[in-house]
Amino acid sequence: MKTFLLLTKRNTKLFFKDKGMFFTSLITPIILLVLYATFLFNVYYDSFLQAIPPEIQIMDSNLKGIVGGQLVSSLLAVCCVTVAFCSNMLMVQDKVTGARKDLTVTPVKNSTMALSYYVSSVISTLIICLIAAVAGFIYLANVGWFLSADDVLCILLDVVLLVLFGTALSSVINYFLSSQGQISAVGSIISAGYGFICGAYMPISQFSEGLQKVLSFLPGTYATSLLRNHAMRGAFAELNKLGFPEEVINNMKSTVDCNIEFFGKIVSTNAMYAILAVSVIVLIAAYILINMFVKIKNK
Numbered sequence: 198m199k200t201f202l203l204l205t206k207r208n209t210k211l212f213f214k215d216k217g218m219f220f221t222s223l224i225t226p227i228i229l230l231v232l233y234a235t236f237l238f239n240v241y242y243d244s245f246l247q248a249i250p251p252e253i254q255i256m257d258s259n260l261k262g263i264v265g266g267q268l269v270s271s272l273l274a275v276c277c278v279t280v281a282f283c284s285n286m287l288m289v290q291d292k293v294t295g296a297r298k299d300l301t302v303t304p305v306k307n308s309t310m311a312l313s314y315y316v317s318s319v320i321s322t323l324i325i326c327l328i329a330a331v332a333g334f335i336y337l338a339n340v341g342w343f344l345s346a347d348d349v350l351c352i353l354l355d356v357v358l359l360v361l362f363g364t365a366l367s368s369v370i371n372y373f374l375s376s377q378g379q380i381s382a383v384g385s386i387i388s389a390g391y392g393f394i395c396g397a398y399m400p401i402s403q404f405s406e407g408l409q410k411v412l413s414f415l416p417g418t419y420a421t422s423l424l425r426n427h428a429m430r431g432a433f434a435e436l437n438k439l440g441f442p443e444e445v446i447n448n449m450k451s452t453v454d455c456n457i458e459f460f461g462k463i464v465s466t467n468a469m470y471a472i473l474a475v476s477v478i479v480l481i482a483a484y485i486l487i488n489m490f491v492k493i494k495n496k
Contacts (some may be wrong), residue, residue: 232418281363343431
């Protein structure tokens with residue numbers, strides 16, 4: 198346990214000591230929030246406005262609260278995974294610099310070393326993503342705040358679970374990387390592609406039926422839906438209080454992936470949590486087993 202704690206402390210300190218990596222990871226969510234608010238807000242706003250029947254009137258603050266919830270949930274859904282890949286690059290850098298080889302000649306178990314990388318990456322990623330969540334809350338307070346205390350706590354829980362998932366996924370993938378070029382390539386692919394396949398950039402409901410079925414097997418889909426439900430629940434509840442037809446509200450929820458279907462059946466929130474939790478456990482187990490039985494290439 199002492200060795201594990203020392204390695205975790207060492208990895209965490211090295212991440213924050215690398216100012217370039219730390220500030221890049223920290224500023225990325227803020228830049229994304231600014232870009233989302235600048236370029237996507239009006240797009241989402243108009244799409245919601247068009248989905249509401251002309252005879253139904255909606256207050257501007259309510260609509261902005263819904264759009265703001267969608268933007269913040271998209272931001273967190275992407276950052277919890279992409280930042281995890283960035284913070285977990287230390288594992289690859291240790292192989293590039295030869296530090297990993299120095300550690301392996303000591304009587305440290307591979308499983309202990311693997312868990313230390315994982316836990317330190319979780320700590321680093323969680324700090325950054327919680328800062329991003331606070332920035333998102335500040336943004337919602339300005340455009341339209343409809344979150345209850347339960348909603349805020351649920352969003353924070355979603356962030357924690359998604360960070361655990363993103364770090365576990367990055368740990369499995371990054372384990373097989375051994376050069377700076379591979380780090381850059383994987384980082385670029387994840388940054389560009391993950392937002393689409395998890396439904397953050399474009400709701401999965403807008404994809405073809407076949408692609409929707411394929412994406413319904415991915416845990417990231419349900420993580421995004423959880424964030425959507427909790428970030429937008431208050432705004433939809435307010436519409437319900439104002440007398441909006443239930444059918445219109447349900448259609449809006451389906452449009453933004455609050456209601457995710459698995460082969461025709463809507464997946465409950467509890468089931469989404471279960472899927473995400475099981476995915477984290479499976480990925481962590483796979484990561485530990487890989488470290489124990491797969492021989493890595495040290496520089």
